Amino acid sequence: xxxxxxxxxNKVTEKGKYVELRCDPISGHTALYWYRQSLGQGPEFLIYFxxxxxxxxxxxxxxxxxAVRPEGxxxxxxxxxxxxxxxxxxxxxxxxxxxxxQHFGDGTRLSIL
Amino acid sequence: xxxxxxxxxxxxxxEKEAVxxxxxxxxxxxxxxxxxxxxxxxxxxxxxxxxxxxxxxNATEGRYSLNFQKARKSANxxxxxxxxxxSAMYFCAMREGNRDDKIIFGKGxxxxxLP
Numbered sequence: 001x002x003x004x005x006x007x008x009x010n011k012v013t014e015k016g017k018y019v020e021l022r023c024d025p026i027s028g029h030t031a032l033y034w035y036r037q038s039l040g041q042g043p044e045f046l047i048y049f050x051x052x053x054x055x056x057x058x059x060x061x062x063x064x065x066x067a068v069r070p071e072g073x074x075x076x077x078x079x080x081x082x083x084x085x086x087x088x089x090x091x092x093x094x095x096x097x098x099x100x101x102q103h104f105g106d107g108t109r110l111s112i113l
Numbered sequence: 114x115x116x117x118x119x120x121x122x123x124x125x126x127x128e129k130e131a132v133x134x135x136x137x138x139x140x141x142x143x144x145x146x147x148x149x150x151x152x153x154x155x156x157x158x159x160x161x162x163x164x165x166x167x168x169x170x171n172a173t174e175g176r177y178s179l180n181f182q183k184a185r186k187s188a189n190x191x192x193x194x195x196x197x198x199x200s201a202m203y204f205c206a207m208r209e210g211n212r213d214d215k216i217i218f219g220k221g222x223x224x225x226x227l228p
Contacts, residue, residue: 033215040220041220041221042117042204042206042218042219042220042221043158043204043218044218045215045216045217048214048215055214056214056215059215089156091158093158101148101160101163102148102160102216103160104150104157104158104159104160105157106155106156106157107156107157109156
């Protein structure tokens with residue numbers, strides 16, 4: 001469909017491993033966001049891209065987390081040296097711009113064993 | 114201080130009744146936007162309705178309406194004629210400023226519609 005696409009839908013890995021989560025936004029949407037949702041909580045902001053650049057990365061919890069959007073479309077969230085506390089659903093959203101709602105993907109459920 | 118407060122962790126409502134989900138917000142920015150999202154058990158976040166801080170009228174979208182009381186900093190969601198499919202988590206959220214920025218979510222309200 002034409003919605004935000006996130007892959008993989010589920011990822012299980014061992015503590016200490018490196019993971020990459022991919023987000024393909026709605027075509028034409030210039031703004032892209034990553035959120036993290038822990039069980040029983042609302043989504044928490046991680047990082048926001050306008051085009052290729054990270055306009056606001058204030059929500060990244062530490063330097064193990066990094067995200068890129070090299071061509072202004074697809075984005076990858078990268079987590080190094082994963083910890084059990086990183087287990088959550090990682091949501092990606094995109095929007096057209098000012099005043100527009102953010103449209104979310106189905107998320108990637110990340111489980112760190 | 115929390116930016117978005119949803120005081121009802123869970124609600125049970127009889128099918129076909131109207132339901133009001135509470136949301137209060139905190140911001141000193143005169144320009145902001147308020148959103149409601151629905152998250153069924155399947156996990157996707159579904160956009161329901163939007164209210165801008167300068168909008169004169171309350172937003173409506175089908176069975177959803179937003180009761181916007183600016184002076185009280187309140188943005189309650191009203192669902193009319195509830196249906197079994199309305200059972201889900203509902204999140205109130207806010208974007209501050211006149212820009213394309215992150216949105217801040219509340220902790221959500223879990224709504225159960227009873228047959």
